[in-house]
Amino acid sequence: MSLMSFFNRRSSAPVARERLQILLAHERGVLGGQSDLVAKLREEILAVVRRHVMVEHDNVQVKMNRDADISTLEIEVEIPAPVAVGAR
């Protein structure tokens, strides 16, 4: 078991990096002047998608990456397979 976990060991730094990116995108919205842009986008995107396909709240991920030159908005909507087929 310990040998297995040795080989399966995933670096922790990329986990830290991703957790921070998600958390800070949220906090910058809440605490900064943007009045929670990411959370609002998430709600509205969810509402639009739900008009056509039933998706769970947790299946919509909105990520905002701030950079000096360019900022990107990443939207990921996970649609359950059977519903997606039935929708059209």
Next chain:
Amino acid sequence: MAKVLVVTSGKGGVGKTTSSAALGAALAHGGDKVVVIDFDVGLRNLDLVMGAERRVVFDLINVVQGDAKLSQALIRDKRLENLSLLPASQTRDKDALTEEGVAKVLSELREKFDWIICDSPAGIERGATMAMRHADVAVVVTNPEVSSVRDSDRIIGLLDSKTEKAEKGDRIEKHLLLTRYDPNRAERGEMLKVEDVLEILSIPLIGIIPESEEVLKASNMGSPVTLNNPASAPGRAYFDAARRLKGESVEMTIPSERKGLLGKLFGRRAA
């Protein structure tokens, strides 16, 4: 022209006081007139780190409230004559700092010094906002660790909204100082890399201070690491950062300890 520089971080224990003392001494070593002010009212420590704890008579609060003259409260460093310290009060509380009082002290200091380094307390309350309030330049001290990066992000937000410069519509100059960095651990994926922290915080880098035993040794001795052991890895890293603060372009490296032959042979253990 005098520059007011705040050394801040949000999180405690990341190296604000160490960095204030080390950068102050490095700038003074280069010939500039430097004063380092402790804004941590009630929990002063800069005096101890700089080895002046037995020479404190008056403090920042005494000057702000008019109980002492600035010249009575300033402590001149014994090693560098153009380096001074303005200690915080150990007995009063931070509410004794008024915005007008601090502004008056700073404008008086601007007449006498090239650099006024404000060592901020941890947190985001009065002491920290007072320390950053009148700054021209900010050094955000960050460890490659999640809670420190998060708090630095928060502090950057405050620098952009709560400082005098920001309120006037100017941008405050902000620099990231990454401290306690271990390039080997970062390479193994056990620690956030320089690029990771830079990407997340998106402010320019002023220096990378490697994790080192020399920092504790220097504070044990009551001497800024740049004076206690200027040739050590953190000593050189702080000297480079100080030169960048002055506008020089210095290649960004992560200094490592110079090892003798034995050190190289037993490198892993000595590291």
